[in-house]
Amino acid sequence: MKPxxxxxxxxxxxxxxxxxxxxxxxxxxxxxxxxKARVLEVAQKLGYRPNLAARYLSSRRKLRISVNTLKxxxxxxxxxxxxIEEEAKSLGMExxxxxxxxxxxxxxxxxxxxxxxVQAGVDGIITYPSRPEKLKAWMxxxxxxxxxxxxxxxxxxxxxxxxxVSVDTLVSGSLAADLMGRFLKGQGKVLVTxxxxxxxxxxxxxxxxxxxxxxxxxxxQLLDPIQDxxxxxxxxxxxxxxxxxxxxxxxxYVTTEASLxxxxxxxDAGVLGNLIVITTDLFPAxxxxxxSGAVAATIYQRPRTQGLTAFRVLxxxxxxxxxxxxxxxxxxxxxMRGNLEFFLQxxxxxxxxxxxxxxxxxxxx
Amino acid sequence: MKPxxxxxxxxxxxxxxxxxxxxxxxxxxxxxxxxKARVLEVAQKLGYRPNLAARYLSSRRKLRISVNTLKxxxxxxxxxxxxIEEEAKSLGMExxxxxxxxxxxxxxxxxxxxxxxVQAGVDGIITYPSRPEKLKAWMxxxxxxxxxxxxxxxxxxxxxxxxxVSVDTLVSGSLAADLMGRFLKGQGKVLVTxxxxxxxxxxxxxxxxxxxxxxxxxxxQLLDPIQDxxxxxxxxxxxxxxxxxxxxxxxxYVTTEASLxxxxxxxDAGVLGNLIVITTDLFPAxxxxxxSGAVAATIYQRPRTQGLTAFRVLxxxxxxxxxxxxxxxxxxxxxMRGNLEFFLQxxxxxxxxxxxxxxxxxxxx
DNA sequence: TTGAAAGCGATACCAG
DNA sequence: CTGGTATCGCTTTCAA
Numbered sequence: 164m165k166p167x168x169x170x171x172x173x174x175x176x177x178x179x180x181x182x183x184x185x186x187x188x189x190x191x192x193x194x195x196x197x198x199k200a201r202v203l204e205v206a207q208k209l210g211y212r213p214n215l216a217a218r219y220l221s222s223r224r225k226l227r228i229s230v231n232t233l234k235x236x237x238x239x240x241x242x243x244x245x246x247i248e249e250e251a252k253s254l255g256m257e258x259x260x261x262x263x264x265x266x267x268x269x270x271x272x273x274x275x276x277x278x279x280x281v282q283a284g285v286d287g288i289i290t291y292p293s294r295p296e297k298l299k300a301w302m303x304x305x306x307x308x309x310x311x312x313x314x315x316x317x318x319x320x321x322x323x324x325x326x327x328v329s330v331d332t333l334v335s336g337s338l339a340a341d342l343m344g345r346f347l348k349g350q351g352k353v354l355v356t357x358x359x360x361x362x363x364x365x366x367x368x369x370x371x372x373x374x375x376x377x378x379x380x381x382x383x384q385l386l387d388p389i390q391d392x393x394x395x396x397x398x399x400x401x402x403x404x405x406x407x408x409x410x411x412x413x414x415x416y417v418t419t420e421a422s423l424x425x426x427x428x429x430x431d432a433g434v435l436g437n438l439i440v441i442t443t444d445l446f447p448a449x450x451x452x453x454x455s456g457a458v459a460a461t462i463y464q465r466p467r468t469q470g471l472t473a474f475r476v477l478x479x480x481x482x483x484x485x486x487x488x489x490x491x492x493x494x495x496x497x498x499m500r501g502n503l504e505f506f507l508q509x510x511x512x513x514x515x516x517x518x519x520x521x522x523x524x525x526x527x528x
Numbered sequence: 529m530k531p532x533x534x535x536x537x538x539x540x541x542x543x544x545x546x547x548x549x550x551x552x553x554x555x556x557x558x559x560x561x562x563x564k565a566r567v568l569e570v571a572q573k574l575g576y577r578p579n580l581a582a583r584y585l586s587s588r589r590k591l592r593i594s595v596n597t598l599k600x601x602x603x604x605x606x607x608x609x610x611x612i613e614e615e616a617k618s619l620g621m622e623x624x625x626x627x628x629x630x631x632x633x634x635x636x637x638x639x640x641x642x643x644x645x646v647q648a649g650v651d652g653i654i655t656y657p658s659r660p661e662k663l664k665a666w667m668x669x670x671x672x673x674x675x676x677x678x679x680x681x682x683x684x685x686x687x688x689x690x691x692x693v694s695v696d697t698l699v700s701g702s703l704a705a706d707l708m709g710r711f712l713k714g715q716g717k718v719l720v721t722x723x724x725x726x727x728x729x730x731x732x733x734x735x736x737x738x739x740x741x742x743x744x745x746x747x748x749q750l751l752d753p754i755q756d757x758x759x760x761x762x763x764x765x766x767x768x769x770x771x772x773x774x775x776x777x778x779x780x781y782v783t784t785e786a787s788l789x790x791x792x793x794x795x796d797a798g799v800l801g802n803l804i805v806i807t808t809d810l811f812p813a814x815x816x817x818x819x820s821g822a823v824a825a826t827i828y829q830r831p832r833t834q835g836l837t838a839f840r841v842l843x844x845x846x847x848x849x850x851x852x853x854x855x856x857x858x859x860x861x862x863x864m865r866g867n868l869e870f871f872l873q874x875x876x877x878x879x880x881x882x883x884x885x886x887x888x889x890x891x892x893x
Numbered sequence: 894t895t896g897a898a899a900g901c902g903a904t905a906c907c908a909g
Numbered sequence: 910c911t912g913g914t915a916t917c918g919c920t921t922t923c924a925a
Contacts, residue, residue, distance in 0.1 A: 169918055180896045185920070193894055216581040217918035220901045224920095337866030345824060345864075346710050375866045379821070456744070459710060494870060497862040499710075501702030501740045505859060534902055545912045550904070558910050582902030585917045589904095 168209040176205050215482060225260045226481050228474075229280035231290040232315070234267050237420045237446035239466045240291075243315060246470025247289065250478075259478065270294065277301045281310060287477045288312045289470075292319035311480050313473045316464075317364045318490075325480055328473040330464045331492040332364050336371025338497065339416045339441045342460055343372075344380035346439045351382075351413030354405065356389040356398060358419050368418045386412075391421055399424035406432035414439040422461075426452055445498055445506060453503055463496040463506065533574040541570050580847060590625045591846050593839075594645035596655040597680070599632050602785045602811035604831045605656075608680060611835025612654065615843075624843065635659065642666045646675060652842045653677045654835075657684035676845050678838045681829075682729045683855075690845055693838040695829045696857040697729050701736025703862065704781045704806045707825055708737075709745035711804045716778030719770065720753040721763060723784050733783045751777075756786055764789035771797035779804040787826075791817055810863055810871060818868055828861040828871065 170188075174181040179198065187194045187202035188211075194202075230247055232240050244263060251259050264280060266272030274297050280288050281304060288305060292298045292314050299322050305312050306323030314327040343353060355372055357365040369388055376383050389405065391398035402425050406412065415438055417425050422442035429435040435457055442449065442461040452458045472491055498506055535553075539546040544563065552559045552567035553576075559567075595612055597605050609628060616624050629645060631637030639662050645653050646669060653670060657663045657679050664687050670677050671688030679692040708718060720737055722730040734753055741748050754770065756763035767790050771777065780803055782790050787807035794800040800822055807814065807826040817823045837856055863871055 167918095171918075181919080182897075182921085183895055186895090189920095195894065198894085214585070214918050216584040217901090218920075219581040220579070220585055220903090221918075221920040222901085331867075331870055334867040334870045338862070338864060339866075341864040341866035348713070371866075379865060492870075494861055494867065496859055497703070499703060499706040500744060501704075501706030501736075502696075502699040502859065505696055505699045505857075532902095536902075546903080547905085547913070548911055551911090554904095560910065563910085579902050582917090583904075585919090586902075586904045587917085 168211045169214070170211075173202065173205045173209055173211055176209070177201055219258065219482070225258060226287070226478070227260050227262060227283075227285045228287040228289065228477060228481075229262045229264055229283070229285040231264045231266070231273070231276045231280060231288060233291055233293065234265050237444060237448075239420060239444055239446070239464070240265075242466035243291075243470035243473075246467035246472075247474045248470075249467075250471045250474045254478070274298065274301065277305075281305050281308065285310065287325075287481050289315060289473045289477060291316050292322075293317070295319035295322065298322070311477060313477045315469050315473045317362075324489075326473075326476045326489045326491060328469050328476065328491045329364075329493070330469070330495045332367040333371040334492075335443070335462050335464075335495050336368035336373075336418070337375040338495070339368075339418075339462060340372040340375035341379065342497075343414050343416060343439060343441060344376060344383060346459060347380075347383060347413055349380045349382040352384045352386060352409065352411060353414040353416065354386045354389065354412060355416045355418060356391060356402065356421070356425055358393045358421070359390050360388065365418055372416060372418075383414075391419070391424075393419075393421070395421060395424045399428050402428035403432055406434050410434055412438065415441070417442045420444050420446070422452075422458070423448055426457060430457075450503065450507065453498070453500055456500065460497055460499045463498045465493055465496055467509075468493055533571075533576045534579070535576075538567065538570045538574055538576060541574070542566055584623065584847065590623065591652070591843070592625050592627060592648075592650045593652040593654065593842060593846075594627045594629055594648070594650040596629045596631070596638070596641045596645060596653060598656055598658065599630050602809060602813075604785060604809055604811070604829070605630075607831035608656075608835035608838075611832035611837075612839045613835075614832075615836040615839045619843070639663065639666065642670075646670050646673065650675065652690075652846050654680060654838045654842060656681050657687075658682070660684035660687065663687070676842060678842045680834050680838045682727075689854075691838075691841045691854045691856060693834050693841065693856045694729075694858070695834070695860045697732040698736040699857075700808070700827050700829075700860050701733035701738075701783070702740040703860070704733075704783075704827060705737040705740035706744065707862075708779050708781060708804060708806060709741060709748060711824060712745075712748060712778055714745045714747040716747075717749045717751060717774065717776060718779040718781065719751045719777060720781045720783060721767065721786070721790055722753055722755060723758045723786070724755050725753065730783055737781060737783075748779075756784070756789075758784070758786070760786060760789045764793050767793035768797055771799050775799055777803065780806070782807045785809050785811070787817075787823070788813055791822060795822075815868065815872065818863070818865055821865065825862055825864045828863045830858055830861060832874075833858055 170181040170184050174184045183194060183198060184202050187199040188206060230244060232243060248261065251261050262285065264276040266276050273293060277290060277298055278301055281301060288310060290312060298319060302312055302319060302322035302324060311325040314324050316329055318327040355369055357369055360366050373385055376385055389401045391401065398421050406429055412434065415425060420443060429438055440458045442458050445461055445463045449458065449461060453461060476491065535546040535549050539549045548559060548563060549567050552564040553571060595609060597608060613626065616626050627650065629641040631641050638658060642655060642663055643666055646666060653675060655677060663684060667677055667684060667687035667689060676690040679689050681694050683692040720734055722734060725731050738750055741750055754766045756766065763786050771794055777799065780790060785808060794803055805823050807823050810826055810828045814823065814826060818826060841856065
């Protein structure tokens, strides 16, 4: 195995100059198809891998990358952005420049933000494609302009995106079911709430939950899911009437961030005490609910790690051209009273140094 | 804020040469204390940060790092090593060279391996200090020779080690307790098995388990822990007699890898069916036990991630001199039937591409 | 279409 | 003790 293989080596082997080799390797204009083919071939044979240090050293151009995400009602998206920023500045501020385009709601500004990023000619985009159909045209356009796009949290299939980073929805759903089954000792009625069955991510969680329950805990009866369409009042109202109509309900699995209205409905219906509630994600308002035991467990989707990973993939592609696995799935973390503190300590980086009685570290959770 | 600040900038500001600046910055001999002080001061003022790309480019010396770990009976240490190797070669093979010094048992060869590494003059060491007292002298020696040492899995206090990477034992113990409490609905007798209360890591897990149980599930009675001293037959024998003497036992938390003897004892005593068993780590022989439901949940200590993280910390220190947080703690993953498949798919990297019906990705779990 | 050459910032020499 | 300089591999101009 050759220890190295530089531009010079391949230029030397062909008796041409490194300038030409460089142009050939980068699809720059002004290289005859013939030389290009030969360069490519030799590069292949020699196992040429660009030396990143040298590349970075000689071209100090900044990579511009656009981060298009939701404002969000909980801290989820703040954490995603924090993860991205953290990873970006760990590379040293001089090599990359991040432009945040944050839009207010599921349907407000998403398309515009993406269009802007493309037109601004950024080098890459990290985005949350909440409405993949709407974004599809733009994403294709980005793909044809060779602007790599990495999706976070949810996928946008058939759009030519470089990669998607998300938690494994099947894992989340199955884990929730397994816990629920154990908590209830295999007995009782259980409800799932979600945003909309039309959203792939939610449907997947529901089905995974359903299947695991069916396979391992046949004694548990699963009700039809409640769809809240991301509207808090709808979640509250629907749950309240269901809780009143079904007082014998023993468990609820909230697949979205909208757990508070569900909890409130249960509280108002007076059934919270005999309900095992499993939620999704972690945000300040949920903390007391976990502490009090109202929420038995929550499935934390590790927003910071998602952001960090998305950035890494994009950066590696941009700087080295290597595209690793295109579907990066994370294992969600399970948070209960017992380990809640651990996660809370990591939430805000600023606090880390101060409350140093038990120093906790740099892993982005 | 200054966009850069190079060696030249600071040399220029002082009217000296970059060679001198370089030497001053690196504590090399042959610089007058006076110049050195001035260089340091200006460097400080200018916010000088070495350019890693340049450094790496100009000195293509390989870093040699020694990885001293146990052979191990389960796959834990194989995974740790795999994580290290993976991360190392993701940097490109040309920059780092890893020497594995793997010793057979807890007390066999650990000291020698460390001594060898130090004497071989490696640039850094990643080690599992199973017997910190014995290693202490050598670790101090390493510290005084400026060889950074990173501990994995368990800490070696007061040894001058650069950092420790481990799971949070308190989190593991508390989480296990919380699950146990929920699974048992707050009732019953529970047992903990561990290797030795003298080992900090195990004592911590036990106490965390105890405290959480006490705080949230006062109805559960915790028996005295069983210490198996890492001997399988001892674990089996002690458990068997306890299970026979206490047939009403309802839960067991195994804090070490030695869960099989415990399971076998329970099976042989005929109590497995009415026992909630929570184990630690994940290895092939445990898989069927989880599938069958004999093990309700296992707390996975993410060996691959531990290895990977240890390597990163060491490498960053070696290449940039930056020492981040010295205690890097990871959140353990909870594995149950519902998400077992997910983790199994990641175990062997080679399988990943082949069973590609649902491609899974590069996060080291 | 190609070659030649000037850097990028740090390291590690060799003179003085 | 200190200054000067070749070098690392690549990008990017400027000529040819």
